[in-house]
Amino acid sequence: HHQLTPDDQFVMARGNRYSSDGEWFTYAAATKGDGSLLERSRVYIARADGTDARTLAIGSEESRTFVKDWHPADRQLLVYDTATTTRCGVYDIQTETLTWFGTGDIQEKPVVWLPDGERFLAIRKAHITTTPIVYDCQTGQAHELAVGGSCSYAPTATDELVIDAHHVLIPRSTPTIPTEVLSYDLQTDTTTTLLRTSDGAVEPSRLVDPEYITYESTDGRSIGALLYRTSKQPSPAIVLVHGGRHGRASEDYHWPSQLLVDRGFTVLRPNYRGSSGRGRAFKQLQYGDLGGHDAMDVAAGGQWLRRQDLVDGDRIAVYGASYGGYLTYVQMV
Template identity: 30%
Template sequence: MSYQPRHSRAVISFFLGLTVSMAGAAPSMAQKADPTVYGALPSVSEAAISPDGKTIAVLQNAGDATGLMFYDLDNPDAAPKGVGLGETDARDIVWANDDRVFLLASQSSQVSTLSGIDTIEFFRWLTVSKSKEKAKILLGNEPGFFVANAGDLLSVMPNDPKKAVFARHSSSGKRTTSGGPSRLKDNTVQPFVYSLFLVDAENGSQKRLETGDEYTIDWIVNADGEAVMRIDIDPATGGKKVYYRKDPKARFELMDQNIWNFDFYSQADKPDTFFAGAAANNKAAVFEVNLANGDRSIVYSNPTYDVADMIYDPRKAKVTGARYVGDLSRSYHFDETQRATQDSLRNAIPGSEPMIISKSADGTRMVVKVLYTDHPPQFYLYDKTAGTLNMIAASYPELDGKIVAKKEKYDYTSPDGLTIHGYLTVPAGGSKENAPLIVLPHGGPESRADQEFDYQSFFYAARGYTVYEPNFRGSEGYGVSFRTAGYGEWGRKMQDDISNGVKKLISDGIADSDRICIVGSSYGGYAALAGATLTPELYACAVSINGISNLPGMLGDVARDSSLGEQYWTTRIGSRYRDNDQLTAVSPASNAETAGAPILLIVSKDDVVVPQWQSTQMRDALKQNGKPYEIVELPGEDHWLSTSTARTEMLQRSIDFIDKHIGQ
């Protein structure tokens, strides 16, 4: 498959300190938004610059096909090189050296296992050569069992640019008859463990460096790719054990329990110190922890929001900054010079949030992803030496510069005193009075909505609807107590936060009480079904996309897959044994007789996160109770609707259903 450059418009260039106007004219509301435009995968989804700063690797999408393309920055007129990836779902790219990148991708497949025919989504790292335009799969399956996960890229070796270190689950290489997940022909098993591997980026060969045990969950390596920390789960308590070795050739020693509550990320700059995460003043923060004397100090915290994730440089095997989500994602770089660069970029493009997502080894050239509240992201190349910032691609060329809607903050105080943050996506030129409303709760539920463009809410707004995205209790980003306030509250206080937000919009005169539809995916699909069955008076229709209808059944599925997963979800939802009656009481399939509004069920047949039976059981319950419903099945599709075909069909079928029940 061949790919051609897909620039949205001519490259623009300006010196930092100047500004450009990115706003475009709002289209007439009479011109209905096309679901194929909004449902398309982003034209460019990722971009990264080579260590020498001469090449940009770009993940480009055309229909349901993806290509990894290489653009020569010193010869912009040259045709790009690259490889077609077909309908593989490409997730991330990291440069290994000036010729090769590591590419993270996934694909679902039906395979025969001991339990029958199962659908498994296989994640894999590939190495792709720019010069040879060829891809090679790394760390594949092993004899005797399937390996679904790709592993984590920890280090791109600075002293040997052809090598990299990955942490990955695999067989231990040791046989036992005492049980385990990998049964062999002679009835022995190999325990499934999390180990370290040295991988050759040129030929794909691998060498085991360290072998974890069945309780190992994480490794930290130094700049030379040598393991310096191993983190295990304590099977007796469910907590963590931290092992450290100052000399990579020595034995690991168990550290004192006073540091076990930290989540360790990487070595820091001083001897025996590590960057780690823990709560500070109720917010997730980044610490520097000294293992020799027990000292710890805060490197970065935000008074309002949790730290969401780390900025990790595999060339250094070190954390270099942190990200948090306010209304838009923002970065905090530990290096003062890098922080100044980030501030300059923010000043150069007013009303946006520029994110440095890749930089050359010397830091003089950077790829910047720019986020907006009123149109899709754009990708820029910043040349620090030349002082120029050039737009290299728009994520949605057909929407670039067109302001069809804008997200606004909408917060309220719950009856028990919590501030429930949220956002309204309002049609450009539309009225905020007595408008038809789509309620769009997010998935997770330990996730959150923000103010950035997203294809679903902007599509609905472009079709004339106001869209409400609430960050109910249990959402992440607002502190530990806000997140844990959602524990055990599925269908109860978490659902109340959504309902009370809707009631506030009605009382504020924003929403028409007779024209409200609730739509959601995954946990949001559960919330949509719960809204239709637990508060049927609020909604004129509901759409569930890969939603959950049976909570005890969900916990049972999780328990069969993973004891750690069962512990995680039991803490957040409840026990399928002790709390069965309470969980059944808020399971939509058990309350189908109370459903008042028509319900649309959209289900991915290859979903490995929420199995298809959760939707079909809801369908059967609605049918048995004589309730109106429709169901749409998406063959070959995953939980996240990773293809443009699936996204487009979801948008088309949902908007037809919504228009039918609450349209003008």
């Protein structure tokens, strides 16, 4: 066998890709026992039999770096890192040169190369929005795809999203439309709906659009949130805390909120510090402070609700699952 990493490193689950000819593969590795494990990783390349393993000069020493896709001709890699916020890059294997795309102040993550090898599909996250974009590698310009809602991709999804040279699959949803699968025509910027879904939790005519609001936390930091209003006011309210620690409340379809609103509750979904969509610095505010200021952000959301006329201030609850469940527990103790 061939050892692929030094003894103090281990291979991570993401960023492991074979070239189309099956002769090479890439993988990401992080250092064991490193307190910054979630923030640091390196990209390696090796032959399929494990020989000729080497590190690629991608990203900074303080970032997580991964390969998303191989170029159709296997000469370049579509990569991303987290130096400041997630950004897209193209690494040329032969010349060992790296080109970054975008301004670096908005979170952008690559998805897949397009068949012409001159463009790639990516997603752009900003606060509560997720927008699909196509980058032109020659000009460096990004073209936003007009899908009329928020999009999302599975972390491992790559070439199965490409229908042909001019069409890609886009999963799209809005606060009032459950996930649909669209075929997007890159030449005409038009869409065709291939699949519609319905959870049946609430009649479509009773679904509501949330309002994006901001409020000050206990230390004065601005926290963004989605506010779902019910028709009968003043109403009981629920602060609904997202999980994932670095997840977020976004403008896609969220059936728990819609169900609660339909049952007469006002719902507030805060993006406490540590949530994605506001850059690496905002995410890192949570490090070393789990259940601290992020929990205060949640509590401040409840206090903001208490001051609103639309809410019965004596009937405010908090609910969450996973890390959101932990922050809910902190509110009680």
